[in-house]
Amino acid sequence: MNYLKFTQYVYLLFAAFFLYDGVTKLMNPALGSPWLSFIITAVAIFMFFFRRKFSKKFDDRNKNS
Template structure:
């Protein structure tokens, strides 16, 4: 269960990738950059959500 501490950082990697993808699609007239930016925003939100949930679980385990 120790790997769950590190899986939250995968969301940051996906967020960075989709931000990069969005900026590259801004110059392409047929691209849809806003979808990439929305997915990046969701990935960054999930990072903070998972981090908060992991801290709560860790505090709960320390009390037991």
């Protein structure tokens, strides 16, 4: 279960990729609308902090047991 501590960083990688994709689409309107990429970026960042918060909560609960 130790690998779950590292999987939260995958969300940051997704956020970086979709942020790059959104900026690229913003600079070149022929590629399409950038808003979906920015929404996915925001969701990925939210999920990173959400997973991080609950990971700490579960670690604290396991330490008290």
